[in-house]
Structure formats: structure tokens, C-alpha cells
Amino acid sequence: MQEQSPSVWTRPRKKPPALTRELIVATAMRVLDAEGLEALSMRRLGAELGTAATAFYRHVASKDELIELVVDQIYAEIEIVESDDPADWRAPTLACAHSLRAAILRHPWSAQLFGAAGLSYLGPNTMEKTDRMIGVLETAGFPLEAANRALSTVASYVTGVTIAEAAALSLMARNGLNQEEWVELMWPVAERAAQAYPRLRRLYAAQHTAGVSVDATREDQFSFGLRHILNSLESERTTA
């Protein structure tokens, strides 16, 4: 229905082949966002673009490669802000961390892929963002390898926390429930399962009476850990 122009291609010569890596990746992303990882099959993607399932293999080596491309695309959404003060590494790092978290939560299906991502560390977007953040840390006084270590530490924390969040989110989406319905459904199960474990029982009871807002809690917990990590990383910086 939409007659939109292809708008982006790598080399502006020859005819536009109606199927492009960019178009395929974008469409895959749309399906994934709308219906989750399990919904994405080559035949489904073909139906979405009005082509056969096998058409994509002219542009993409395999479904695995397609998925690597899609995952790398997530990194394109990360915004890196460079502070005016070259010594200020905390603000950019915090922003980057929150941006990465937000990007993953925007595409919760990606949680299931981080553990499988083979070479995706070499994806262009991944590398570009990594490079720029290392640059920020370096100009703020971190030696090169320390900057790499620091960034890697932060990134591991962010993905670790966020994968867990996204997994829950993705599960909710698969069952077509919003957050409230989900906790309402799962709380009794969790509480009953916790009966055998004294600390967990007390913890759940306390959280129940407090009536936690799950969203805010998760955000707080994320910031909590992140702040602590940054505090600690400060010591690795050669305060010139």
C-alpha cells in the first residue's frame, strides 16, 4: 500500500532491486517488535514483503546473519552525548548506559539473542558506539586499556540487568498481558513458591505490603547499581 521510495541504498547505481539488506532488516525489526522472536520466520518475512521465503538468501547468508544484523541495528539507537567538560566522563557514561537499557527494552525480544550473538561484537554500529565511548573515557583521563575495561564492566552490568528485565517484558508480551495483569497473575505463584525459603518469604511479604511499583523499582535498582559501579571506576582514572 505505501508507495514509499527505497530512500536508502548502499550504491546508487543500477536498478533498485526491490529487496535490500536495509529493507529486510527493517521489516524483520518491525515483525519482531510487533510479534516477538518466535513469529519471525523466513516465510513470514516473505509474506510481509510480498516475496517468497527464499528470496532473502540473495541478500543475506542465513537467518543467523539476518539476526546479527538486526541485533547490531539496536546499537544504532544508542545516543552518545559528549560533555562540554572533557574531564566529565560520568554524564556521558550514565547517558550511554541508560540509552542502551532503553534500546534493549524497546526491543525486548533481543534478550534472547545476546547469549547467541557470535560475531555481533564486530557489527559496525556496535563498534562505532564502543569506539566513541572509549574516546570519551580516554579524554577524561583513563588509559586506553583501562577505558576498555571500564566500558566493558559497565556494558556487562547494563546487559545483565536489562536482559532479565526484557525477558520478563517479552514473556508478558507473548501472553498478551500488561504489567499489572502479569504481577496479579504471578504474585500468588511466587509467594507460594517462596514459602519454603524464610528470607524470600519475608522479602515478598514486605514488598507486598509496600505495594511496590515494579517499573520505578526496576529503574531505581538499575540506577543504584550503575552509580555504584561508576563510583568505583573513578579510581581507575589517572586524575592528571
Added chain:
Amino acid sequence: MQEQSPSVWTRPRKKPPALTRELIVATAMRVLDAEGLEALSMRRLGAELGTAATAFYRHVASKDELIELVVDQIYAEIEIVESDDPADWRAPTLACAHSLRAAILRHPWSAQLFGAAGLSYLGPNTMEKTDRMIGVLETAGFPLEAANRALSTVASYVTGVTIAEAAALSLMARNGLNQEEWVELMWPVAERAAQAYPRLRRLYAAQHTAGVSVDATREDQFSFGLRHILNSLESERTTA
């Protein structure tokens, strides 16, 4: 061939049904460790146990449930040591973190499952270890919810780091290469890909001339971040 006795069943009455949840999970684990996640199909599992693929559905609701059981089994391998000094929370937490990392690396295929683990937080082994660690932190002076937050922070970091490591390990295993062969194969690719990114180029060059031992580096990096996180968490403790 092996005529080993069933050795473990939940209820010691009636006849031993030749297929048990425990046996199924253990066999699945064996296949996974030997050949990775993709190799585990119901038919393959059937071949392993000399049964049809459909036999398992009497003992397990679905393949997903089987996988949740297997993942929870990983947590059974975590060792929790309680220090003599009740105020010492660092040693047990460090030990637990290293134990979790080791357990995941012992079963690298699990990396691909952490993002999908739906209710596995409610697995018995998962809950037991969590409960005990919260206990350790609480007796060391953390208020209940702070203990939970702290443990959660550490766990997120550990899984975040280790998933990335395990993903690489699992990829190597799938291609039947050891670590040396792998770096030898991938290094030129990575180095070439990094040409466009100044900081990464310098970083790789530096690491190349230094001749890093990948194993030691990863272990160091893990301990580095972990130590920093524990340092920071200390402040959450009410030093009674």
C-alpha cells in the same frame, strides 16, 4: 550398555518407570554439554535413552519446561560458603559470584537461555541459593531489601559478563575449535574490522603486541569489576 541403577527417585514406591524427571534432565544436560543447544531435540534425547521422542511428554509438559529444569539445575552447582565471621559478607559473595560464573562456563549453552528464562527464577535451586545468600548478607548487616538489591546487582553483573564469555565459548565449541585456534582465526578479522575506528585499532594493536592470554584477561576483568561493585555495596550496609 551401562546397567546402572536408577539411584534416585522422588517416591520409592511402585515400579521404577525407567523414565524419570531426574534422568531426563540429567541426560539432556549430558547432550547439551557434549554437543550444544542446537543438538538437543526430543528425538535425539529419545535416541539417547532408547525411547521414542514422545515418551517424555508423560514426565515433562513441553520442551520449554524441560529447559527450565535444566537451567535450574545449573544453580544446583553453586557452592555457598558461609564465613566464620558473621560480619564478613565479601568472601561468601565473592565465592558465590565465582561459583556462578564457573557453573555457567561449565555449561556455555546456557548463555542462550538466560534471556528466555521465564519463570526459572522460581526454580527450587535458584530460590534456595538466593535465599541463602540473602541470609548471609542480612546477618552481615544489610537490611533485607538492601540485601536483595545488593545480591541482584552482583548477580546481574555476573550473568552479564559471563553470558558474553559463554557465548564465545559456545561458538568455539560449535565450530570445534579450541581457544588458540579461535583467536588465530578471528584476530585478523577483528583487526581489519577495527581499522575504521581509531580507538579500537590502537586497542587491538596494543593487545596484540602484549600477546594477551585471553583466559587470564577475562578472569582478571571479571574480578576487577566484581571487586569494584563489592567496594561500592559496602556503603549500603548498616555497620551496626
Added chain:
DNA sequence: TGCCAACGCGTACACTGTTCGCATAGGGTG
């Protein structure tokens, strides 16, 4: 004009998880 590479399609294959009905075997009850 003729060629040739790029592209998309249809078919086919080997697999996957799972459902359903059937055979069987063994313990509990009469």
C-alpha cells in the same frame, strides 16, 4: 543486438515440537 550477471520463485528435503489413539504391563481391590 546479444550476452551475462543479478534476482526472485517453486519445489523439495530433512528436521522440528507436539497431539492423539492404541497397546501393554503392573499394582490394588474384589
Added chain:
DNA sequence: CACCCTATGCGAACAGTGTACGCGTTGGCA
């Protein structure tokens, strides 16, 4: 002892998966 009834495993079948292969078409270049 005879019966039943439940638990268990099996075989066939189904819908759906990724992808290899060969065929037509088509558009740009010599």
C-alpha cells in the same frame, strides 16, 4: 485368583521450520 484401571511408552501424523537447487526473467553493458 480375576478383575480393572491407571500409568506409561509407542507409532503415525501434522503443521511448520531453514535452506539448497534449478529455472525463468530482466535490465545494464559491450
